[in-house]
């Protein structure tokens with residue numbers, strides 16, 4: 598076991614081919630949003646209390662009536678098959694073992710049905726809506742048939758953010774075979790062997806199946822993935838409700854106005870997110886907008902946060918500001934790319950341990966009762982300095 602998530606990141610960097618690591622790690626344009634996500638966590642200070650009984654620590658919290666091991670969810674990420682074969686199955690199993698839900702991306706590379714067969718843990722579906730809405734309807738139908746509980750509509754990806762490294766590497770789906778890629782592959786033989794074992798370039802198998810094409814039509818499935826429905830609006834929440842029986846969450850909120858619109862349109866929760874700095878350059882960090890969103894919403898909606906979580910103390914900061922829990926994007930992928938199932942389990946274990954240490958050292962051993970008193974009182978000014 599390595600000491601920290603950043604050590605898994607470094608191992609992932611060494612072990613993955615260049616284009617795969619760049620795709621995993623990179624941000625939009627000059628990376629200002631990406632950097633800001635970390636700076637926001639770094640700005641915040643705690644206000645610890647002493648001589649409190651911290652013999653017993655309770656990291657668990659409840660979301661939509663379900664108790665989970667800690668205020669963390671393994672978030673939705675596409676193309677996970679670039680890092681390890683059967684990646685979604687591995688992530689879902691590790692999430693279950695850690696007592697937290699796994700959110701499966703529309704751009705996943707394992708079938709919804711195979712992930713269900715691999716775990717009895719709680720599964721959520723992240724939805725991208727393509728121009729042909731019958732594809733999203735079919736994906737929802739399949740996920741419901743497999744007992745997925747919650748739908749998360751991602752709304753910050755109408756078009757792909759500009760990522761220079763992907764342009765430089767010539768990276769797109771399906772992975773094109775170029776001389777540059779050839780060099781990348783021969784210099785990473787272990788990664789290359791793993792990819793060959795899974796049959797070569799990972800495929801967008803769920804999009805392929807739900808659009809009625811054979812899985813081998815990788816190019817067409819990839820094309821469909823780029824045909825986002827650009828006219829989706831708040832009124833379409835009602836369309837989602839017609840096709841989804843469970844809770845509905847909107848991911849990609851970054852303003853008080855949109856948080857209020859989400860509530861007005863009857864969603865059950867929101868994720869404050871800038872997509873890990875991969876989409877809009879110079880977007881605010883979700884942590885910066887969290888206090889004013891909580892002022893506006895109170896506890897009328899479940900508020901989740903992501904982008905930049907790398908430490909257990911980060912989880913405590915987000916919860917102290919009012920988030921019910923955080924989503925992890927890159928962190929579990931570092932573990933996956935570094936050492937497969939063991940790496941993901943270790944990353945989640947590190948976060949859990951750091952979170953529990955933080956709760957004890959804060960003198961607030963119950964995760965569910967964290968509030969802004971755990972932070973130094975100037976937290977708004979500190980976030981305002983970013």
Ligand SMILES: Cc1cc2nc3c(=O)[nH]c(=O)nc-3n(C[C@H](O)[C@H](O)[C@H](O)COP(=O)(O)O)c2cc1C
Nearest residue numbers: 621672673674675702751872873903904905926927
């Ligand atoms: C490689 C990668 C792929 C992603 N794919 C998706 C996706 O398919 N759907 C989605 O809603 N978000 C996607 N995201 C965004 C994550 O869900 C999450 O918002 C973000 O990674 C959080 O930031 P962090 O990586 O700093 O934790 C992706 C992020 C990464 C790093």
